[in-house]
Amino acid sequence: MTIDLEALYIDLHRHPELSFQETRTAGIVTQRLTELGLEFEEGVGRTGVATVIRNGDGPVIWLRADMDGLPVEERTGLAYASTARGVDPSGTDVPVMHACGHDMHVTCLLGALERLTQTKDEWSGTVVAVFQPAEEYGAGAQAMIADGVLDRFPRPDIVLGQHLTPLPAGTIGVRSGTQMAASDGLTVLLYGRGGHGSRPHSTIDPVVMAAATVMRLQTVVSREVDPRDVAVVTVGSIHAGLKNNIIPAEAKLELSLRYPDDEARARVLEKVERIVRAEAAASGAEQEPLITTDHTLPPTINDVAATERLTAAFDGAFGQGTVVDPGMFTGSEDVSWFARETGAPLVYWFWGGVDPAAYAEASAAGTLERDIPTNHSPFFAPVLHPTIERGVDALVVAAREFLSASGSDRPEA
16 A cells, blocks of 8 residues: 555645644544554544554654644635634634644654555664644643553654754754753733723723733843843733723733743743733732743753764765754744653754745745745645655654664664
8 A cells, every 4th residue: 555645635734623623633644554554542642643563673763743733724825725614722713724734744654654664674673653632732742641652652762753844845954952942831811990991090901901011021032031042922812802892801911932941931931920910010900910821841952962863864865965954943842742751862853845946036035034934824835745755754764763674773862
């Protein structure tokens, strides 16, 4: 059997599912795994799937792909663009799109498993593949761990994974050390006193309180973080009120914070909390704000020795100049929980999905940020080829680098 990876990708792209709702996607995964003759468990961490290829003595390699889509309305204009809708955790009907490339992640991991299954006479060891839910919530990896995936499957000697990104198709981006930032998602509830819109003097207006808080939060990075350091404070959502002549009783802010390490995290969190509480006090709030941490993600740190080894393998397989250092991404990931919980090294890399000619033209014009859609954009759409082929090949090269033909070698990481 040969999986039609292009058709698989198009189908997944047309039918995205929100975090912890990836039942159709998981069903497609298990169907393909059954066709490949692999043993697997479904429903791990609610909607996750884990599978294993046992092939004699040797290292245990974990390969991971995430499955969830985003509440984004697709605007790519593709013939296979998503028109799907879903219900988010608040009960709101929302559009759903694979705006981060997880459909490509699943496609390429299935393609890599097929290749590894077909070439079992060339390697020895164990491959565990994890199809993870809810990466966009930062919760899927821990849900699978809490559900016993590390106990029900062989523990990794090394964890490997990849992510689609707006680099030229064929390019791989990887660096030793911190590859992606740590992050926290916060929800802030600001309490005012509601009333009639014609009598603002009798209220404590949480809309004004929220506006002042949003503006003051912009000074954390610009005025309180050393310019040589990396930090991000983003207010991604603000909700207050239902009608123009009613001053509401509360306002809600949702924040995304990013930093390279725990020390920076502590500093930024302290400053954010100080500003939130001070602005509430300045507005005369009679109740303290409620600050809730929705998720915490550690930095994604690539093992130095393993990354150097894999970079050399990529260079050998794809040619010098294919691998670039993309710098540290301020986006965050939960893949590292699998490595952290087991003490295994991690290598997590990016691979490009942008038409090389379009990328070169935008780069020459200095319009990359305007003309090349990034992850989470409603216009995000990788070219199918050679993105699929390079994604499959990269996973196979990585797995084979740390597996052994003799079964006697262990990962040098």
